[in-house]
Amino acid sequence: MKKIYTIVGGGIAGLVSAIYLSRKGHSVQLIEASNQWGGLLGLAHQWQNFYFDFGTHFISATGDSEVDDFLFGKNLINTASWQLIPQLKSGSYTFGHLSNQAPSLNLRPWQNQNPEQFLQACCDFIHLKKDSVSNNLFEHFTQSYGKTIAESVLKPVMMKLLDYDPSLLTIESHIPFGLRRLIFGSDVFLKEIKKSPFFDDVLSYADREKSCSLPCFYPAGGVNDWIQAMVTELTNNPLCQLLPNTQVSNFKKDSEKWQVTLKNSQQSKLDIHCNELIWSAPLILLKRILPIEIQQPAPKKSFRIIDLYHFVFDELCETGLDYFYCYDPNLISLRVTIYPPQLNQKGRSLTVEVLRNPETEGTAIEIIHNELIKMQIVPGNSQCLYKHYQPLKTGFPVLSLESKKFVNEFHEKVKENYPEIKVLGRESGKHFFMKDVLVDLYHTLTEMEP
Numbered sequence: 001m002k003k004i005y006t007i008v009g010g011g012i013a014g015l016v017s018a019i020y021l022s023r024k025g026h027s028v029q030l031i032e033a034s035n036q037w038g039g040l041l042g043l044a045h046q047w048q049n050f051y052f053d054f055g056t057h058f059i060s061a062t063g064d065s066e067v068d069d070f071l072f073g074k075n076l077i078n079t080a081s082w083q084l085i086p087q088l089k090s091g092s093y094t095f096g097h098l099s100n101q102a103p104s105l106n107l108r109p110w111q112n113q114n115p116e117q118f119l120q121a122c123c124d125f126i127h128l129k130k131d132s133v134s135n136n137l138f139e140h141f142t143q144s145y146g147k148t149i150a151e152s153v154l155k156p157v158m159m160k161l162l163d164y165d166p167s168l169l170t171i172e173s174h175i176p177f178g179l180r181r182l183i184f185g186s187d188v189f190l191k192e193i194k195k196s197p198f199f200d201d202v203l204s205y206a207d208r209e210k211s212c213s214l215p216c217f218y219p220a221g222g223v224n225d226w227i228q229a230m231v232t233e234l235t236n237n238p239l240c241q242l243l244p245n246t247q248v249s250n251f252k253k254d255s256e257k258w259q260v261t262l263k264n265s266q267q268s269k270l271d272i273h274c275n276e277l278i279w280s281a282p283l284i285l286l287k288r289i290l291p292i293e294i295q296q297p298a299p300k301k302s303f304r305i306i307d308l309y310h311f312v313f314d315e316l317c318e319t320g321l322d323y324f325y326c327y328d329p330n331l332i333s334l335r336v337t338i339y340p341p342q343l344n345q346k347g348r349s350l351t352v353e354v355l356r357n358p359e360t361e362g363t364a365i366e367i368i369h370n371e372l373i374k375m376q377i378v379p380g381n382s383q384c385l386y387k388h389y390q391p392l393k394t395g396f397p398v399l400s401l402e403s404k405k406f407v408n409e410f411h412e413k414v415k416e417n418y419p420e421i422k423v424l425g426r427e428s429g430k431h432f433f434m435k436d437v438l439v440d441l442y443h444t445l446t447e448m449e450p
Helices: 012-023 065-071 108-113 115-126 137-145 147-162 187-193 197-202 224-235 283-288 365-374 401-417 434-448
Strands: 004-008 027-031 044-047 050-053 082-085 090-094 097-099 216-219 240-243 246-253 258-264 269-274 276-279 303-313 323-326 335-338 348-356 384-397
Touching (some): 012 027, 012 434, 044 303, 044 384, 050 348, 050 384, 097 108, 115 137, 137 147, 216 224, 224 240, 283 401, 365 384
Parallel strands (some): 004 027, 090 323
Antiparallel strands (some): 044 050, 082 216, 090 097, 303 348, 303 384, 323 335, 335 348
């Protein structure tokens, strides 16, 4: 039986859900509070024929052939203008050294600069208790690498990233920053110690070729090209109704259907009806609609501001990297994305991401420029053809223990009191990285509608 679906949230999860369900012959009403589809993926800054992405900079295959066929089918990609990147080359900058062989934080410069601490860290490794349970991120670091590395290296790094003591953060807080594994010791040492499943999970080879990676794509017009292809398909599908600049103000369900009350930017109200309600927007927005009381107090600090610094230079240093993380606590830069060169572009472009607290001012773009020179990404004599500072309205969540308790309690109350609402995408709380979110989303949809 064909149904009417209302999907709240026009980000990547909402768009993919709408495409999947409409291809199955169902009617879809897709609601987005802003005038922009795709969330951060649907935003880009342009200068001449250079595009700078706001969210995900490269589109990764998922490794699931069924999901990849759906996401990257002929309707959604233009093979003539999409670059295939067989293996994304990532690295890290730490302790004054740019490592371009593997994405993990490389401790080898620290080992050379701090021989006594390195010796103590080796002793820590011998005495690690492999069956310990971690209650916070600092405990996780200590139980994975020992107190020396946790205190001397990883704590300063997390303070730079989130300005939060790791003892107050969840044990997953480091994963979005590529810190799941570290490079420690010699190649011979790593080859032997990684035979243990415990150490294999926390240590990385220093050779990218020994790590598994999936192919990536980069559209000529940035990741926004992919989002616009999705929007075009939905716009041309008579089963789909796109409602931008629209918010849900209320909803209720009788025995068979939902009644959803909408409010647009002109404050006009509209009632729509559907058989199924899918929520892919930030789940906390439901708190404005649903009469749910939370015992856990709201966290005092829940996000950091994301600042983007876009540059075009006449030349860059040859690093061989597509992106890298700067873990150096003495530098402000966090992630640097070096865009693939496109035809008819004169110069090379990159974006630097920085996190800061909401109450502080953004860093001067000249400081970021100088850091790029210091990290040997940009030659000192290169000419800057273009530079642009872009603060984002969307914040980066701080996964503190108090915020996790607050969000978990709210999620449980929603499931308990409103089990009919299907929460999909990242808001389901199952995954963080986009490829994992999309695989889970696709298979959840197939279970709903085989």
